[in-house]
Amino acid sequence: MKIESADILDEQSKEIIELLQNLGVGRTEAISIACLSCGKEITSHDIEQASGMRQPEVSVAMRPLRERGWIEERNEKKNSDKGRPVKYYKLIVPLREIIETFEEDIRQKNKEMEETLRHLKDLRGA
Structure with missing residues (x-):
């Protein structure tokens, strides 16, 4: 089932981003937390599409979340076995x-x- 950008970053998620930033949380980290708060396992690409961030920004934003033990990350090879594996993220806290x-x-x-x-x-x- 394809996840739509609107399912990831709805109005409440946008408010979460703003409030987290008001607390001093960095922009990309706040966006990533808000995206993951949808409760679903989502790909790096899903986050990019919903937020407008680039892939390197998503990877950097996930590092502190992973270090704090807040997310689960897994890689899945593409069907073609060419290119990088798809990264899946899920908020586990x-x-x-x-x-x-x-x-x-x-x-x-x-x-x-x-x-x-x-x-x-x-x-x-x-």
């Missing part, structure tokens, strides 16, 4: 859990910034 990870990162950064500000004030009795 619920979007809610991904958001909680970003939330914790932001809380930790804010805590560190508050500690730095307190230390600066203490240095000269500001």
Whole structure:
């Protein structure tokens, strides 16, 4: 069954991208998360078509997702056995859990910034 671009990046997905970027998530990573949040296994080509990203951008965006253990990736040879295999991606962690990870990162950064500000004030009795 062919997945349509509109099934991958609907209006809600576009809002997810914008909100993730507001949190400081990079554009291509935010787009990739939103594409994968459709809940289906999709190809690199599907992501390219839905988002307008180029293949190298998709590959680079998938690296941190793979390193965090958020996606499953598999390769499938084309029928002709010529060219590169098709890459399939699937989100294996619920979007809610991904958001909680970003939330914790932001809380930790804010805590560190508050500690730095307190230390600066203490240095000269500001």
